[in-house]
Amino acid sequence: MSLLELTAQLSEKFPGRDYQIDQLLTMLGEPDEPTPPAIFVYGPSATGKTSVIRTLFENYDPIGTNYAYINSVECFTSRLLFERALNAWTGHIPSVENKFSNYARCDNLVDFVNVIRGVLDGRKETHYLVIDQAERLRDRGSMLLTSLMRMQELTGGCNVTVVLITNVVWDKFRPRHGGAADPQCVFFSFYTKQQMLDILVKDCPVGEPESFFLTFVEAIYEVFHRNCADLNELRHLVAMLYPKFVQPVFENQATRSEFSRLFKLCQPYFAAASERLYLREISTSEWQKYSTVASAKNNPEDVTLKIYQMAENSDGLDLPYYTKFLLIAAYLASYNPSRLDVQYFARGKDPSKSRKKRAVTNSENCLGGRDRQQLLGPKAFAIERMLAIFYSIIAEPVDSSVDVQIQIASLITLRLLTKTSAGDRLDGIKCKCNVSLETIRSISRTVRLEIDRFLYDFA
Structure with missing residues (x-):
């Protein structure tokens, strides 16, 4: 296959990546032509780097x-x-x-270079x-x-090119020395947007009209792109x-031309997906299992409620x-006033007694029009x-081997905590808790903690 044919084939398969494909093939050239010592492929996640290269x-x-x-995740040592x-x-x-042995044993870089010289000696083709x-x-x-x-x-002039694929810019790779x-x-x-649509439409199921x-x-x-820019x-x-x-079409509850009706019937699932499926509170298999009972003949809200209850009745997040x-602790910090921390969390205090003393006062404040704590949001x-x-x-x-900082970073990565201030260091930043009371x-x-004893104004 010529380079022109390969360029056309890849451009058709990967919409929006014509320029990058042309760049890469220009650097590679013919198999026996000299190539750059290193090629650095970088960019945000879910932009096709690995798929295009492979x-x-x-x-x-x-x-x-x-x-x-x-x-590098699999080959975690040199x-x-x-x-x-x-x-x-x-x-x-x-x-x-x-006996599941490798071609050669290479304990260090010197061994690797020596073996390469022997393997590639006399070969004109570039090895990547x-x-x-x-x-x-x-x-x-x-x-x-x-x-x-x-x-x-x-390697003494062997035609070897290293291709690095990463999400990090080269300035963070460049060796200091x-x-x-x-x-x-x-x-x-x-x-x-158009490139994303061109890629997503390639997933059209067999037999379904592409339009x-x-x-x-x-x-x-339009529904999800503001909160989800990841193509995957x-x-x-x-x-x-x-x-x-499309299920109501097969159940004769609507036609394909009634798009607004189909969208309205599916809207509860959009809400459930954004809160449960996207945040991975339920798995793909659980979603498919519990949503198969859904039908346009039934009340979609009942099915959505079942999906919510399925996630809530589980043993909690893994x-x-x-x-x-x-x-x-993050939830309590988001919903409890900071002025009451000593009263609730000081060692030796019983929060339930303090709640009883304030019961009348809280009810009077609520009747007076004061917003309750959980209604104000985190x-x-x-x-x-x-x-x-x-x-x-x-x-x-807490065990000394537990790295609390890494666990906080994991909660932020999982979107269970949302950063509200700038900065990369964990100390000094501010966050909000991004989970529900249920x-x-x-x-x-699961940890046998009576959470209601520590919640202010949730009665």
Whole structure:
């Protein structure tokens, strides 16, 4: 296959990536032509970097012995990286016959370079080392990255090119001591709306009208794109919601031309998906299982309620033990006034007694028109305050091996906590709790904590 044919084929398969594909194929050229020592492919997540690179090399080298695809998560040591690359270049497959041994043992970079010289001696074709999630290489010492960038020089002129795929810009990779020239960079930008629609419409089920499916995809994009810019998440939502959207057509409750009626019938599922499916409070299999009973002949709100109850009646979010207490502390910090922290969380205090004393006062305030605490929504709190509540409500001393900072960062990554202030460091930032009271009560039951004893004005 010529480079022009390959360019046309890849451009058709990956809409919106014509420029990047043309850049990459221009750098690669013909198999026996000289290539840059290193190519740096970067950009935000879910922009097609890995898919484009892997498909490109699968077609560029159908035999598969001129490139080695390495994922840094799997090859978490340099030795695994070196030996996996040599296996790919030589076509060696560990099996029972060879006792699952690798082509050669490479304990260090010197061994790797020496074996490369022997393997590639006399070969004119370029051999590519493709490393995905390359940002993990920065944790293995700057010399490894520098040596990979200079592999052509270290191997005595062997035509070896290293391709790094990452979400991080090159400035955060560049070794402080220098030692290697900057690579050729290829940037994968965010998809535009039209590019996303062109990609999503390729998932149209067999037998479904593409124009009708495109109308649905546009509606999904308009509903979710402000909170979800990730293409993979949108594709997942489309796959889960389209069967519910088109079901009334097969049940003769509406026609394909009645789009507004179909949208109205599916609207409860949009709400349930945004709160349960997107946040992964229920899994894909659970969503499919509990939504199969849905029908336009039934009340969609009843089915939605069942989906909500399914998530709430579970054993809570699948979180580590201490992380559950951190999330509970975050909820208390979001909904309890800070002026009452000493009264609720000081050691030796019984919050239930304080609640009884304020029962009449709270009821009078509510009758007087005062907004109740849970109706005002979550308030921002400092991480230091959340930690103080955490250490107060947990029964036993926290194990010294537990890294609380990492668990807080995980809650932010899972969108269970939302940052409300700028800054990368956890100390000093402010957050809000992003879960419901029912979820917190469910989590509290799993750790045997009476959450109602610590909640202010929730009676």
